[in-house]
Amino acid sequence: xxxxxxxxxxxxxxxxxxxxxxxxxxxxxxxxxxxxxxxxxxxxxxxxxxxxxxxxxxxxxxxxxxxxxxxxxxxxxxxxxxxxxxxxxxxxxxxxxxxxxxxxxxxxxxxxxxxxxxxxxxxxxxxxxxxxxxxxxxxxxxxxx
Numbered sequence: 001x002x003x004x005x006x007x008x009x010x011x012x013x014x015x016x017x018x019x020x021x022x023x024x025x026x027x028x029x030x031x032x033x034x035x036x037x038x039x040x041x042x043x044x045x046x047x048x049x050x051x052x053x054x055x056x057x058x059x060x061x062x063x064x065x066x067x068x069x070x071x072x073x074x075x076x077x078x079x080x081x082x083x084x085x086x087x088x089x090x091x092x093x094x095x096x097x098x099x100x101x102x103x104x105x106x107x108x109x110x111x112x113x114x115x116x117x118x119x120x121x122x123x124x125x126x127x128x129x130x131x132x133x134x135x136x137x138x139x140x141x142x143x144x145x
Contacts, residue, residue, distance in 0.1 A: 001094040004079060006072035008101055013066035017103040024100040031096055032059050032079075037086045052085060053078040 011017065012025045032055045055078035062071040083090035113122060123131070 001083065001090060002097060002101075004076050004093075004097055005101065006069055006076050008103075009062060009072040009075055010067060010069060012100065012103070013062045013072070015066070020103045024096075024103050027096050028100070029059060031089070031092055032056050034089070034092075036082065037088050052081055055079050055082050 012021050012028070015021065017024065036052075036054050055075060058071065058075040058078040062068065062075050065071055079093060083093050113124070
């Protein structure tokens, strides 16, 4: 299983990724709320000798403070421990992670302009708001006549 990124969890908890991100977060929430199983069978886990988190408290903590990287890391740790003890959870968590990490939550920006003539300002970047361009576009010289 690939390691789960705390930064992706922070982004998903904070609402990044639009509808796909919301669905990914709901999927993790549903997965964590399933009964804790032990080993490879489907029977509920007996009480472990040590208290092991189901990851639900850590999930709730991150929901309450979605920008806190320490809470995200605590959730990553709890998910990893639960996955180590619950084979079905590990499988389902891995499937969830394969889908969730492809949700557009990161800050990657890939801009490319090629060829042509541009007669107006061109912006490259991400997440613009409140921009006003007051200079008129420069166009080809007009010839009247």
